[in-house]
Amino acid sequence: MSAREPTAMYAPPAADSDRQLLLAAQHEAAGALKVALTGHPRWGYQGRTVGQAGDHPFHGRCWLRLQSTPVHKAGGKHWLGAEQAEAAFPTVRRPALISLHDQTTGDTAFRAELAEFVTAPVCSPEPVLHTELRLPDAWWTSLHAELDTIAATPTDRIAVRQEWIDRAVPKYTGRPAPVITHWETAHADLHAANVTSRGPWLLDFEGFGIAPVGYDPAMLYAYSLLAPETAARIRAEFPVLDTYFGQIVLLVVAAELLQSASRGDHPELVPALKDMVASLAL
Template sequence: MTLSVPTGHSVDLRVQPVDDALDHVERSLQTHFDRNTVVRKRRSVGARTDRDTWVRIERRLLSKISDQGWNGTECAARLMGVAQPVWQGSVVWRDAGEPAMWRADETEILPGNPIGTAVLSEDPKLPDEWWRAFNSSLDALAAQSTSRVASPDTESVTQALVTEAIHSAFPRSFDTTIEQWVPAHADLNWANMSAPSFCLFDWEDWGNAPRGLDSASLWASSLAVPALADRVLRERRADFASRDGKLMTLFVCSKILGPDAHPQDPRLEPARHMAEQIVQDLQTD
């Protein structure tokens, strides 16, 4: 199966034809999609099946598939104590005309709706019960072990990546060495969690990352709603108080404040304020 795009180029599945991929998965998994439920994103397409499951389909260039493979959702199925959709099965195939592969993972339907977009502009007003389930899952995840390396946006998180990102945005004299690496979802934002029942999904990039990456990422996704950002800080205060957590907060701030920053982004000022405070703390340690 091929798509009419230049060889080796990324494909934006929001605009490219995906009917062939959907047909292929239907035949392979012996199911049928409700085409009215299709959700198209840049790298993936999802849809509900006639057996009340959800299938997420992603196309990835071979150059973006690391030695650890490309089966994050399948590997996450063994995690204990983490609220996630139960994984049912998958199908993987090589694109016939491009240096790329396709993967479809079938899981249970979410117990609620996705909370929103990656970055929220309104407070979802989540109950305390939701926050307790959220904390329980994140704590359980961080307490486990894996040989996987987190790869948000298909880029592996390494010490070198952390140091480069932080020092490019904050060229000050302080040590960026990470002390504690723990399992992380690595794409924790409001589009990948459900409510009113908490569930965490889209596990394709999970793996070991510096402590606090998930907490800092969710905080950054909440900055347009100050009360929500403050709630994340309170709920995950142990992460943010740790040295690694402070470095991860600078790491996510570097993405907000970088050269591609939009001058109207409401997250700019709170990110800048937090970054200045953390840099001062690190320089006096």
């Protein structure tokens, strides 16, 4: 979840005590950051985050997102993602980070991120695209520009590791693991729920970092396989996907999403992902 008021994608934590813990931390952060919360809380993946619209006396409409993690993991890649993206991508169209607030309750650490509120709707309420997108040529031109800027931005953050590829690709695709020789900076979570239908604005940069060349368009394409017209448009817009390196990165992305599906995420995408793997000319 990020700086807009989306349709809820995920359920709150299963345990009521965990839900109350996050909501209490959210309200403490709202008070510390002088935000009057409005609307309803929106839960993120596995109930680890909660976001809600609010009003700030100086910044106006805004979005307050709270992430939680065990204390010993605070300061990791996702913990620092929004803060580091703010510094790394000053010209990319993304919600501006206004302020941060950290707190700890017992063995759980919380980071609240107050960000600019984006009114443009997301392309989909969930990562897997189920309906075709009708987007103007200018939208695609802008997306290319944003991704080119991200790809050219130096970073020491790592989104995808060769060591993970070596393990995951054979396990989840049955194909030999490729050795990646071309890397670039990626948003690393590019799907229809993280990009708006106007602009576009790119949302949720927590996981950005170095990944195989073509990783962002490959991820956008794989999450769009159930909307074949849009998938075909993505493929046409990003000819890198039809190169040897593009075929490799599609294999890597398939492994990632099949691994995620093995944990219960988006099972409806599995047959299309397996068909894509079988079609790769590797």
